Amino acid sequence: MSNLTSKSRWQALDSDLHRISRVENANAHVARPLLAPGISLAFIALAGLSAAVLFGKADGGLIVAAAAAFGAYMAINIGANDVANNMGPAVGANALTMGGAILIAAVAESAGALLAGGDVVSTISKGIIDPASVQTSNVFIWAMMAALISSALWVNLATWVGAPVSTTHSVVGGVMGAGIAAAGLSAVNWSTMSAIAASWVISPVLGGVIAAGFLALIKTKIQYQDDKIAAARRWLPILVAVMAAAFATYLAVKGLKRIVKIELEIALLIGLASGLLVWAITVPWVRRKSEGMENRTKSLKTLFGLPLVISATFLSFAHGANDVANAVGPLAAIVHAAEFGDFASKVSIPNWVMVIGAFGISFGLFLFGPKLIRMVGSQITKLNPMRAFCVALSAAITVIVASWLGLPVSSTHIAVGAVFGVGFYREWHSDRRWKLSNQQRPTEQRLAREEHRRRKLVRRSHFMTIVAAWVITVPAAAAMSATIFVILTAFN
Template sequence: MADKDLEARHLETLDRDLGRFSGLELATSRVARRMAGPGIAFLFIVAAGLVAALFLGGTGDGLIVVIAAGFGAYMALNIGANDVANNMGPAVGANALTMTGAIVIAAIFESAGALIAGGDVVETISKGIIAPEGIASSDVFIWAMMAALLASALWVNLATWIGAPVSTTHAVVGGVVGAGGAAAGLGAVNWASLGTIAASWVISPVLGAMIAAGFLWFIKARIIYQDDKIAAARRWVPMLVGIMAGAFAAYLALKGLNQLFHTPLGTAALIGLCAGVATWAVMIPVIRRQSEGLENRNRSLKALFNIPLVVSAALLSFAHGANDVANAVGPLAAIVETSRHDGTNGAVVAVPLWVMVIGAFGISVGLFLFGPRLIRMVGSEITKLNPMRAYCVALSAAITVIVASWLGLPVSSTHIAVGAVFGVGFFREWDTERRLRKARVDMPDRDWLSPEERGRRKLVRRAHVSTIAAAWVVTVPASAVMSAAIFLAIRAIAG
């Protein structure tokens, strides 16, 4: 009997030890998975430095450029992790694309946009934010650009970690202001340019929200609330898809392909008009075939918007890659050119192909490793999206840029897209409340939810409003302060 008790105690001890060992294995596995992304990102940064060393050979400032290439790769990773969510989030949230499909499409089109239309030139002092003549020497200029690049990357990294989509362009501008101000004094800062950037914090989301809400109202009034929804869809969906095609054709002419050939606003509008009319004519028989046999209910209408939504996400990614790759490679290209030809700070410089490749692939790698979190947040956590609502968000992004270009207003694509999502959500709240008030008048005897309960069932998550708005406002000053501190540290070390 004693032997059996002893054996039982041994088995119990063994089970506990095995349980602890299994728990340790599970914990180790989870930690390994969490560390895989940062590990791959670190390897990419190292690879970027090796590529820079390979192409620079034995130039005098080779080590500085290798370090700067690492900073540029780090910034590109963060652009992919944060900015691309604005393009893919609505399509994923509407279930028009899976997360895997969104990542693949975005990686292809972001890289294509960066490499095909990413620009042959960059203005190294961030479009007049800092007066070039204020920079004392090429060494000081290089330190300032390195500080701006690292600070903006760190800030975008932090914003991604807290779940806030921010403008990487604003982060880079803040970095240039901070480092340039520390290097040349605050008098060298073009405060008028900063004023227009600050104005875009309000202009971009408000315009995006208004245009998205306007299109959602049109879809509801002309299609969803009609007795014969299918007949209404056959009439209006081809026109809506044509508007989207025209808007994106003009958008790409203005923003995506402008680096290949200059396109005036009038020419871009004409291109958009031709594309829109052609697409409208083509889509009439297509929508008629797609709508055959559909039930007369809202859910049936969603299928008609899926393909336009996927195409819009791809085109947004192409235009984003063409434009925002400069946020990663612009300062890096300036450093490379300055190290090769002493004293070119402030000039317009060529971007080497290997620099563009680092930016293009960095965006794709960052999207693959860290993008899904913000894609989910933009696509489903702010407000619930379906293909029709997501269509309004995507269309708003293109039209707002065109309207802003026409009016000469500064806008941020990040702020536009997120503002459009909020606009759709707040419009749904208003429309639901309006219909509820009407129903209460028509059916006064029915039991209705109390105002308190309706307040708890808001269609837009208020917590995201405050978090994102705060991140937008803080982006420029935060990256500026970080950049100034990094510049002063670099100058002290380089002595």
């Protein structure tokens, strides 16, 4: 009888422990989705407190603290939405794991922002609105605050629904909307807006054309050669050298300017020398790597893996240099106007402002990045290492040139445009090969044109959704910004 009693007690205890375990698992399941927002809120609060301490007790300290908090919020959203364009192709091609991609991107993004992220900020903060048309520094501060809040909210919404929109579009639209609300249509520098708008159209087309061109080169000179390995040994070092030359030139012009000013001609020579050096290093590496490989396309995918990772890293550096302006441009303008009461002179970028932008982008990438990395990497079109290398190289070159010129172009447009360029080139190439092969088949074995057309290599639903999101971003951000500006000024 005592044995039965003891057994029943153990059964009751096991049942209670099982219930406790289920409760703990349920709590962990519920708490996990709250972890990332909690960390984000902590970072935003820390940014605001740090700004309050660094800015001191001067007039406008509370405004600067609030602006720093919203700048951190915007930077987190950039990391969640925009950075997917850099690492998405590498992850989609299985050249990097999700964790590896996030770690590499976080380091490269921060380095790009801190080393070479100053030039574009002046275009974001001042080039869109003519400061002379704004009546007082307070009005200018509230306009920049409205732009910061509206763009952050819009990008947050887009990330939540899974749309890779342009954070650059969001900020530019926000600045424009607040400027119109503050001083009318005349406040907007329409010539600058026209140049920026033109770059929005040109950059994705250019990115797509360059990516398609590289893919055509790889197919013609490597993939369709009788001896694929020998062709790869000849051409892959050249492609990697082109990438290295472009990056070195960009770094010489922008990244080293705080130490020494380098003229364009010298920077081009540095890029050429770097390209030749990388070519000399890559030639023996490719030869060793390709020893014993079978003469097939699968071997080429292996050879392109490491260059793809390197090109994606370069792209993340360029993105950090270009897109940190989206987070800290309006914040830098607010800090300058609050500190000096002058909003018409050149804006200097405090180091702590750049740090908020750089670390915010990294936090956003770690906490919220995987969703859109998967979208860009695998859901638009199928990528392998060769196609993804073309996307990353094309996007890196285009972003570097745009940042070099001081234009706040959208890295989203460039990278996604490159993905579409690769996909549509594959469709065109597939259609061309289908026509040739179909002509050689007996009539009864020919594939119907409707059946062939049905096998699209680019998902049209994603294409239309993304283009629609691109179109609506600027007016939506502008409308939100104008509304927020009216609300802010009504209570001040």
